[in-house]
Amino acid sequence: MLATIFLDWAEFAVRWLHVVTAIAWIGSSFYFIALDLGLLPSTDRREGVSGEAWQVHGGGFYFIQKYMVSPSRMPDTLTWFIWESYSTWLSGAALLILVYYVGAEMYLVDLAKADLSIWAAIAISAASLTIGWLVYDRLCKSGLAERPTLLMILLFVLLMAMGYGYNQIFTGRAVLLHLGAFTATIMTANVFFTIIPNQRIVVADLKAKREPDPKYGKIAKLRSTHNNYLTLPVIFLMLSNHYPLAFASTYNWLIAGLVFLMGVSIRHFFNTHHAHKGYPWWTWLVTALLFLAAVWLSTLGTQGFTYEEAEARALSPRETRLAAAEGFEEVTDIVLGRCSMCHTREPGWPGIAVPPKGVVLETPADIAHEAHRIYIHAGLTDAMPPANVSYMEPAERAAIRAWIEAAG
Known part of the structure; x- marks a missing residue:
């Protein structure tokens, strides 16, 4: 980890x-x-000066002149804007x-x-x-x-x-x-x-x-x-x-x-x-x-798998490993109970029209796919749920950490 x-x-x-x-x-x-x-x-009639400007900033006054092509001689110090x-x-x-x-x-x-x-x-x-x-x-x-x-x-x-x-x-x-x-x-x-x-x-x-x-x-x-x-x-x-x-x-x-x-x-x-x-x-x-x-x-539609497609699709090798790890079923229940009211294909939380950050946590496949984010935002930290509005318990966060550690 x-x-x-x-x-x-x-x-x-x-x-x-x-x-x-x-x-x-x-x-x-x-x-x-x-x-x-x-x-x-320019008020300076020297050859090549095409324009000028007086500017003030930070308590200082600056007088700037631009040459149409170049000055008549190369200055000793020239500032480049490259990096x-x-x-x-x-x-x-x-x-x-x-x-x-x-x-x-x-x-x-x-x-x-x-x-x-x-x-x-x-x-x-x-x-x-x-x-x-x-x-x-x-x-x-x-x-x-x-x-x-x-x-x-x-x-x-x-x-x-x-x-x-x-x-x-x-x-x-x-x-x-x-x-x-x-x-x-x-x-x-x-x-x-x-x-x-x-x-x-x-x-x-x-x-x-x-x-x-x-x-x-x-x-x-x-x-x-x-x-x-x-x-x-x-x-x-x-x-x-x-x-x-x-x-x-x-x-x-x-x-x-x-x-x-x-x-x-x-x-x-x-x-x-x-x-x-x-x-x-x-x-x-x-x-x-x-x-x-x-x-x-x-408003004309969103992308990604439908619920039925997410349930039916084959898991990747990484997702298969995570879904087979000890504690996955418990974490699935935790996430469905604490997170899925917002992170669903059709959010039910008032004021949320689409799943935040596009993260969907509606099926076991979804949860295995988003394991990294779940671990960072709800396991290692209490960033999610925001303000812990769904009352995720410390033991539930510990279960998320244990699942990821078991997956290796």
Whole structure:
């Protein structure tokens, strides 16, 4: 059981790191987009200065100038914004491995959709994350960079196609998480393969006393703008496992599509405002309508096994071991009595429309499948039931621990 505890704490540590690095990346990205859009015509007539801004923060005043291509000489100190993006992606990849690969049987593979082996599902997951960047990068280099609206529409179509594909084989929570990871991979690849290399070319030209080509800055800015519009949807997708109405819906991939459109409308409002072009309040009406459409889609059915299918389906080797372990029948009675009023396919607890976190504990097969969560949340800790509303006794929690220990 030490391995279970270690993995849970390792997941916590990596998740914390992921959140911290994501805040740093998103913060710097949002700041520089707002700064770039808000620059005013320069009062400094020196060649190459295209805009400037006075800002105040933390009791200090700052004067910022932007060069259209580059300054006339290389400064002694140049701050690069690199590792925020790389660290976010690397920590996210580590979290994907810890949660969805190590726990593939619970979180990745959905036998109600496709009879995949764990290794086949992991291979599909890993391979799919590269597809988005390859297709998107090819689109950007095909001449569509001169037609940015069409390029964004094609990117949206690509995201929807991947979401639909994910939904044919993975669990609901894995569908939205992978769509977020797919998008985040495009964003980080933009930084790693395009934005930073182009900036390094400009720096090298300056050091060599050559005139930098403005096309490199233009290309980098396009990719940075795309990242800006993709950020808000990625945040939702990374947090989506908290919302079963989103991930466990039959149309979760369409809900994700609406979230992408909401991200665009919200960013359009702020980008327009930062560019001193007023307040396009209509974007909030559009966002509200898209949100209501997502709510409606979430009511059109959920995914997963029906009660009859759950009773009839064959158990996996891990579930078979857990179901055969001493104490399983007692734990089944405990869980059905203390947890299943909420964690059922049709919850009976007032105010709960779908099983919390998508966790169903209605049949012995369900309970064997969710053994890890039951052990962590109701055996080792008293996190569940919340506020112990169903009065789970200490002896019952001890029985859960004894069952998992007996299973080995």
